[in-house]
Amino acid sequence: MISISPLLDTIENREATFKWINSEDVRRGILRNEKTTWPEHENWFRRLRDDRKNIHFQILDDDCAFIGCISLKNIDWENGSGELMIYIGDAENRGKHFGYRAIKLFIEHTCFLYFNMRKIYVTVSAENIIARHLYKRCGFIEEGVFKDAFFQDGKYIDVIKMVRISDE
Ligand SMILES: CC(C)(COP(=O)(O)OP(=O)(O)OC[C@H]1O[C@@H](n2cnc3c(N)ncnc32)[C@H](O)[C@@H]1OP(=O)(O)O)[C@@H](O)C(=O)NCCC(=O)NCCS
Numbered sequence: 001m002i003s004i005s006p007l008l009d010t011i012e013n014r015e016a017t018f019k020w021i022n023s024e025d026v027r028r029g030i031l032r033n034e035k036t037t038w039p040e041h042e043n044w045f046r047r048l049r050d051d052r053k054n055i056h057f058q059i060l061d062d063d064c065a066f067i068g069c070i071s072l073k074n075i076d077w078e079n080g081s082g083e084l085m086i087y088i089g090d091a092e093n094r095g096k097h098f099g100y101r102a103i104k105l106f107i108e109h110t111c112f113l114y115f116n117m118r119k120i121y122v123t124v125s126a127e128n129i130i131a132r133h134l135y136k137r138c139g140f141i142e143e144g145v146f147k148d149a150f151f152q153d154g155k156y157i158d159v160i161k162m163v164r165i166s167d168e
Contacts, residue, residue: 002101004070004110007056009045016066017041020089029128030085031150031159052077057110059088059102067093070106072115080118080166082111094130103138112166119165125150126158140164 007013018041020026027033036044048056056071068088075082086103088094111117122140124131140162148156 001062002098002105003060003064004057004102004106005060007048007058007069009048013058013066014041014045016089017069020068020087023089025091026087026089028152029125029131030087031123031125031152033152057106059086059098061093061098067098068102070102072106072111072117072120075115080116082115082117082120084111084120084122099134100137103134107138107164117166119163121161121163124160124162125152126160132160132162135162138164139168 007017018036018038021030021032021041022035027035053075054071054073055075056069058066059068059070061067067090068086070084070086072082073085084103084107086099088098107120111120120140121143122131122135123146124135126132126145141164143161143163146159146161149159150157
């Protein structure tokens with residue numbers, strides 16, 4: 001069984017996440033063009049604990065190995081909404097339904113039951129077919145398309161907002 005728990009500030013976690021968030025496929029998936037420097041990354045880790053608007057969790061596989069991260073960002077506690085972001089760090093761990101299981105667990109347990117959220121949304125590239133398919137399987141529906149919203153690989157791409165509401 002996979003599990004998720006708050007992202008711990010250890011040197012191993014700093015190094016693994018540094019490698020992953022700078023890899024091309026993760027950056028493409030999470031819509032980030034710029035690479036992160038090590039000092040920026042260390043600063044990000046230092047601020048983790050005090051950040052109430054962005055909360056990050058580590059995804060552990062059946063053998064408790066750290067395989068990726070799932071986050072709730074831009075949290076609006078008053079209105080019960082937040083933006084989900086996920087990546088499975090290494091390509092060999094993708095396509096094994098870790099993403100599906102992590103999202104289901106995170107949304108239904110952490111976001112809806114524990115945080116009492118009402119609405120979880122994702123912003124995903126129209127070209128990220130795997131993520132769109134995955135979010136749909138996890139009960140997200142498309143709420144809108146933002147035309148030419150992000151510049152990637154030398155062209156503008158559409159970005160889709162997908163949402164899941166707690167009791168729908
Ligand atoms: C998106 C991501 C988190 C998915 O995690 P994962 O563990 O690989 O996903 P899963 O194995 O749970 O599910 C993948 C689904 O996509 C399907 N899929 C795989 N390749 C596909 C393709 N080329 N076209 C269509 N569907 C595809 C799989 O069959 C599976 O669907 P199924 O459950 O109906 O069989 C992972 O690919 C990733 O980290 N990508 C880079 C970062 C990223 O894009 N994050 C999302 C930001 S919005």
